[in-house]
Amino acid sequence: MMQIGSAVWTGLAVMTILLLAQRDVGCGGMTLNSVPLRSVSLRPLRDSVGTSLQRHKRNWVWNQFFVLEEYTGDEPLYVGKLHSDVDKGEGKVKYVLNGEGATSIFTIDENTGDIHATKRLDREEQAYYTLRAQARDRATNLPVEPESEFVIKVQDINDNEPKFLDGPYNAQVPEMSPVGTSVVEVKATDADDPTYGNSARVVYSILEGQPYFSVxxxxxxxxxxxxNMDREARDQYLLVIQAKDMVGQMGGLSGTTSVTVTLTDVNDNPPRFSRKSYQFAVPESLPVASVVAxxxxxxxDIGPNAEMDYRIIEGDGLGVFRVTTDKDTQEGVITLQKNLDFETKSSYTLKIEASNRNIDPRFLSQGPFSDTAMVRLTVENVDEPPVFSSPLSKMVVSEAAKVGTMIGTVSAMDPDTTNSPIRYSIDRNTDLxxxxxxxxTTGVISTAKPLDREANAVHNITILAIESMDPSQVGKGVALITVMDINDNAPVFAIEYETFLxxxxGPGQVIETISAVDKDEPPSGHRFFFSLTAETAGNMNFTLRDNKDNTASVLTKRSGFQRRDQSMYRLPxxxxxxxxxxxxxTNTLSIRVCDCDPDGTPQSCGTEAFMLSAGLSTGALIAILACIITLLVLVLLIVTMRRRKKEPLILDEDRDVRENIVRYDDEGGGEEDTEAFDMVALRNLNVVRDSKARRDVTPEVPTLYCSRPPPYKITPDNGIFREFIWDRLKDADVDPSAPPYDSLQTYAFEGSGSVAESLSSLDSLSTDSEQNYDYLSDWGPRFRKLADLYGHGDSSNIFSS
Structure with missing residues (x-):
């Protein structure tokens, strides 16, 4: 009984502790300290029949411990107590704590098993900690109980206010919306524990924005x-919304956010003119399509709700004016459709309506969404230039008309009431x-020069009409004058014919078909008549047949045409x-007699072709032509080289070709002191020799004549030159050292009667100089005729072959 009673009391105690530990005792944010659960040792029980019932011993019986967050005391916060039934209070057992926060946040008294929190805890950072406890033998450090796991839960307090994470808010709602129209939903969150107490239970209220909005x-x-909130009266509202925890009770925490509500426009306003009538002045000279007003x-309203259309619904200006809408400014633009004339009508009246383009049916009961206004347009008189009765006057005149012939008349008048007299003139830029x-004064147009239709068939001239009272007012008209044709041009061959026979x-064959042209243009078209002249009508060679279609055929009257007898015939x-x-x-047709192939195609025509083909072959003709061209090129080159005395005769510096035959006028200087002889002197036999000009150095200023008086003059005869040139040619023909290319050679003929006689080195070779003075080129027998020609003349320039 004593054992059973002890067990019952022990069980009741455990149940009581469990109930106390598990229930929530918080009230108004206050909580009790955690209640630890002590271990209980359950001894084995026997049943009524004496059978021993064995139960496994549970060494640790835990519930979760609770610790209050945000503890701010000076001493460590007591959490709970651990105890093993192995511990008999003899100090042989020690308690060890492991897991989250062990030793850093939570400590345990190894002798008593008391657990304390050494730091302030925040449930929002970590809501619970999982730890492991073990009882060990103090002497051997061996576990006397298996390791067990328990939880320390951080108990929440109301330490976080509600927050609007998405705020501040912006919302829109149409104006004139009915009461209760949803605008926006705001949401606040509270970091406190929503499962414990009312710390996270939030209620909303509106602090600013009443009575227009509610939450x-x-x-x-x-x-x-x-x-009926009207955007036109106020288009924006700023609301302040509060969220408070603890279900709004006193002592709860709160947070706020702002909500900006904008009223959007609806078409609830019709257009209205600021005035019922408008008046504008319009000059009568305003061009068509111009803006009048x-x-x-x-x-x-704004945006599409303010878009409107304008139209003319009444007035005497229908058809003269029109009104359109400027899409950017929504203005009614009145434009001119027809020309105005002050003298005809001086004012117009228009009734214009403006109506909304987009109508909201909800507001039709308020009345029509349109308005009207009267517009009066006054036409202003403007001094206008003269106006021609016809802007374009067409006239005709014969090209045979004499000077002074009247062609036609133009007329203009002043459209203004002043009716100023008009003076006429021709714009000479159109009649140069x-x-x-x-x-x-009358506007009569007449001819001032003879006209030629073939040169200019149509004249487009501008006529100026000028007001006498105001010369600045000038009107313009056009006179289109067509020149009528007369038969003043004879017909001629259409082309320049090249006829071959x-x-x-044989007789009767058509050798050519001819046609004609005429610069004239008769109204019924051209008709030409062809015939042979009276002098040639009876010839025995050719006849002419008029084809009656403005063409004629030339036919032969016989056969047996021979080039050697007559190579060309001329037929008028x-x-x-x-x-x-x-x-x-009378037009002459030239007919050439040709040698033709069997198909009748001309091969060669004329006497010259016959002679050449009879005596020479084609190759011979080409060779002769090439020789002629070569001679022409040589002559042109000689003339060019004579004129260009400043330039070297041979441009290639590498060629060792001597340019002249040297002479000496004094006794000193040696062979190196040479001077070129100017060939111009040989062209004039009476010219004075130039004793200073050098051909081996190009002078800056060419000198043709010596400025000092010469010691003597020469007047050689042609025979001396001819003999000199032939001697030089003979020497060149047998000279083995002549240059192997064509070169221009200049020989200075000293002539007879020299004071110093001849000191030329032509017949001697210099052995002590690097230069070779034996430079006469091989001219070749092909140019002996050319040498002979120059021998009779006044020059000694010869080309080598």
Whole structure:
């Protein structure tokens, strides 16, 4: 009984402790300290029949411990106590704590098993800690109980206010919305434990924005609270919404956010003109399509709800004016459709309506969404330039018209009431050659020069009409004058014909078909008549047949044409036109006699071709032509080289070719002191020798004549030159050291009667100099005729072959 009673009491104690430990005792944010659960040792029980019932011993019986967050005391916070039934209080057992926060946050008294928290805890950072406890033998450090796991839960307090994480808010709602229209939903969050107490239970309220808006306390939905809120009166509201925890009770924490509500526009306002009538002045000279005036109806709405259309619904200006809408400014733009005339009508009246383009049916009961206004347009008189009765006057005149012939008349008048007299003149920029005149007061146009239709068939001239009272007012008209044709041009061959006649042709064959042209243009078209002239009508060679279609055929009357007898025939052809009076001309057709192939194609024509083909072959003709061209090139080159005395005769510096035959006028200087002889002196036999000009150095200023008086003059005869040139040619023909290329050689002929006689080194070779003075080129026998020609002349320039 004693054992059973002890067990019952022990069980009751455990159950009581469990109930105390598990229940929530918080009230108004206050909680009790945690209640530790001591271990209980359950001894084995026997049943009524004496059978021993064995139960496994549970060494540790735990519940979770609770510790209050945000503890701010000076001493460590007591959490709970651990105890093993192995511990008999003899000090042989020690308690060890491991796991999250062991030793750093939580400590345990190894003798008593008391657990303390050494740091301030925050549930929002970590809500619970999992630890492991073990009882060990103090002497051997061996576990006397298996390791067990328990939890220390951080108990929440209301230390976090609600926060609007998405705030501040911006929302829109249409104006004129009914009461209760949802605007926006706000949401606040509380970091406290929503499962414990009311720390995280939030309610909403509106601090600013009443009476226009309200907020649902539980959901945070903001709604309209007043009807017919008008955007045109106020378009934006700023609300302040509060969220408070602890279900709004006293002592709860709160947070706020702002909500900006913008009223969007609806078409609830019709357009309205600021005035019922408008008046504008319009000059009568305003061009068509010009803007006359702008009017605007005001609409309190914005965007598409303010778009409107304008139209003319009444007035005497229908058809003269039109009104359109400027899409950017929503103005009514009045434009001119027809020309205005002050003298005809001086004012117009328009009734213009402006109406909304987009109508909201909800507001049709308020009345029509349109408005009207009267517009009066006054036409202003403007001094206008003269106006021609016809802007374009067409006239005709014969090209045979004499100077002074009247062609036509133009007329203009002043459209203004002043009716100023008009003076006429021709814009000479359109009549540069002054073919026409105009009478200044009557506007009569006449010819001033003879006209030629073939040169200019149409004259487009501008006529100026000037007000006598105000010369700045000038009107312009156009006179289109067409020149009528007369038969003043004789017909001629249409082209320059090249007619060939084969030697093998027979009688009656057509060798050419001719046609004609005439610069005139008769109204009924051209008709030409062809015939042979009276002198050649009876010839025995050719005849002419008029084809009656403005062409004629030339036919042979015999056969047996031979080039050697006559290579060309000239056939005069008479052409007569159909004009009144008729004009005619004689045109000569040249006919060449040719040698033709069997198909009748000319091969060679004329006497020259016959002679060449009879005596020489084609290759020979080409060779002769090449020789002629070569001679022409040589002559041109000689002339060019004579004129270009400044330039070296041979440009290639590498060529060792001597340019001249040297002479000496003094006794000193040696062979190196040489001077070129100017060939111009040989062209004039009476010219003075130049004793200073050098050919081996190009002078800066060419000198043709020596400035000092010469010691003597020469007047050689042609025989001496001829003999000199032939001697030089003979030497060149047998000279083995002549240059192997063509070169221009200049020989200075000293002539006879020299004071110093000849000191030339032509017949000697210098052995002590690097230069080779034996430089006469091989001229070749091909140019002996050319040498002979120069021998009779006044020059000694010779080309080597």
């Amino acid at each position: 649902e306390p539980k959901t945070g939905i903001v709604r309209t609270a007043l009807p 702008k009017i605007k109806a005001l609409d309190s 050659e002054r073919f026409f005149n105009i009478e200044s 084969c030697e093998s042709v 052809v008479l052409i007569v036109d159909s004009g009144t009076p008729a004009l005619s001309s």
